[in-house]
Amino acid sequence: MSTQAAQPAPQSTSSSRPPVSLGQTTHLDPGAYVRGSHAITLGEHSLVHPRAHLVAIHGPISIGDGCIISEKCVIGGPVQGSASPGLPQSPETEHNESDPSKTTIGANVYIQANAQIHAGATIQDAVLIEAHAVVLLGVTVGSHAKVCAGVTLERDLEDWAVVYGHGDVKRSRKPSADAGAEQADLVETVRLKAMDKEREGTAAILKLASRMASVAKKK
Incomplete structure (x- = not known):
């Protein structure tokens, strides 16, 4: 994976600044909040919105290709106890360096506004995490799955x-019959293409806003 070391430094809510490696085609917005001491790696063609939080306090964060991380998302959030709807800003959650928990986001993952992916969670490819959903420590979300708005996934x-x-009601998006499975694959392909267009268009707007x-500031 190619990296771009000269990207503008995002704002940070902490004096601790983690090492960040990102693909040349990825936009990590200067208005995103980046904190912690562990490494953060982003693949190609991904987009991190302003006011998204990448929190590498409890362990490294890996984000794959083609992802969208929306505003006010928290990636790598609280580890101790249960889910919290607030941002990971309590001092007691910032010092567990002895047992790092890697947070992994696969390719083509869409995480909507105000969602939280706690440190140590794994989100596999092509997952949709809707607004205000929370994925807790140690949980793995399988590929092409969907966590609906407001769900806390334990x-x-x-x-x-x-x-x-309440996180206890599930259904499958992919029928077992061959014909139905093929139709589901087609629908998913269309969804991912629409996501690509949204990501590319939004990234272009945010890059222009950053340049302006x-x-x-120079004037």
Whole structure:
């Protein structure tokens, strides 16, 4: 994976600045908040929105190709206890360096606004995490799965599953019959293409806004 060391430094909510490696085609917005001491790695063609939080306090963060990390998301959040709807800003959650928990986000993952992926969680490829959902420590979300808005996910979710309600109601997005499976694959391909267009368009707008803000500061 190629890296771009000269990317503008995002704002940080902490004096501790983690090492960040990102693909040349990835946009990590200067308005994102990056904190911690562990490494953060982003693949190609990904987009991290302003006010998204990448928290590498408890362990490294790996984000794959083609992802969208929306505003006010928290990646690598609280480890201790249960889910918290707030940002990971309590001092007691910032010192566990002896047992790092890697947070892994696969390729083509869309994490919507205000969602939280706690440190130590694994999100596999092509997953959709809707707004205000929370994935807890140690949980694995299978590929092409969907965590609906507001769900707190406490246990692993299999491939193609949809979880909603209070996190205990599930259904499959992919029929077992061959014809139905092919149709589901087609629908998923269309969804991912639409996600590509959204990511590319939004990234272009944010890059332009960043350049304009930089020019304005120099005047």
